[in-house]
Amino acid sequence: DVVITQSPLSLPVTIGQPASISCRSSQSLVYSDGNTYLNWFQQRPGQSPRRLIYKVSNRDSGVPDRFSGSGSGTDFTLKISRVEAEDVGVYYCMQGTLWYAFGQGTKLEIK
Amino acid sequence: QVQLVESGGGVVQPGRSLRLFCAASGFTFNTYDMHWVRQAPGKGLEWVALISYDGRNEYYTDSVKGRFTISRDNSKNTVYLQMNSLRVEDTAVYYCARDFNWAPGYWGQGTLVTVSS
Numbered sequence: 497d498v499v500i501t502q503s504p505l506s507l508p509v510t511i512g513q514p515a516s517i518s519c520r521s522s523q524s525l526v527y528s529d530g531n532t533y534l535n536w537f538q539q540r541p542g543q544s545p546r547r548l549i550y551k552v553s554n555r556d557s558g559v560p561d562r563f564s565g566s567g568s569g570t571d572f573t574l575k576i577s578r579v580e581a582e583d584v585g586v587y588y589c590m591q592g593t594l595w596y597a598f599g600q601g602t603k604l605e606i607k
Numbered sequence: 608q609v610q611l612v613e614s615g616g617g618v619v620q621p622g623r624s625l626r627l628f629c630a631a632s633g634f635t636f637n638t639y640d641m642h643w644v645r646q647a648p649g650k651g652l653e654w655v656a657l658i659s660y661d662g663r664n665e666y667y668t669d670s671v672k673g674r675f676t677i678s679r680d681n682s683k684n685t686v687y688l689q690m691n692s693l694r695v696e697d698t699a700v701y702y703c704a705r706d707f708n709w710a711p712g713y714w715g716q717g718t719l720v721t722v723s724s
Contacts, residue, residue, distance in 0.1 A: 531709075533709050533710065535710045537652070539652075544702060544714040544715065544716055544717055545644075545652060545702070545711075545714055546714070547707075547710065547711065547712050550707075550708040550709065550710055550712070551708065551709070554708070556708075556712065586651075588651065588652055590652070590654075590710060590711075592709050592710045595654075595666065595668075596642075596654035596657075596668075596710070597654065598651055598652045598653065598654065599651075600651050601651045601652070
């Protein structure tokens, strides 16, 4: 089974500063069609999850451009260029190449 | 806009059954795969099941295989999750989600299932 490991699990950030979350897979997430099905989700307190990024680096509609995704193979990163108060919540990566599996989540809080 | 409304959650004893419902609107239901994803209290997300747009194909996470069944009625724009032989560890908020770009892209508000004696 594919194991997805996120780090850090807790991320205190000052408003206006950048933030970065790592997601590593135990196997390559490149599918036989050449695509890499790596997604990022945000879950604000008390809310349902919302997807931010699909296929490594594609932003979903309405997602601010301060969010960006990058990576390849087994190593991926979500970056927030300048953290805002509304970004507080838990961030999950999820692979959809070898069925579906989520990372443990990274809790972003404001310092 | 896409709307997904889950229902059917509640408190149930271990070993009993429960059926969850997800009513969809705002899109052409019979052209999209549908997911169920769950979240135990205070824990992370766990993908549970997927059904293809036409209902012909179903996929499950290992921990629910043989106990849970996902199905859909495209005439009613509804997807179901039949949960049998429930265990304490199945306690979670269950989210229905529409596939979009090869993953759960739109989510409902969830319905809480509590398995307890």
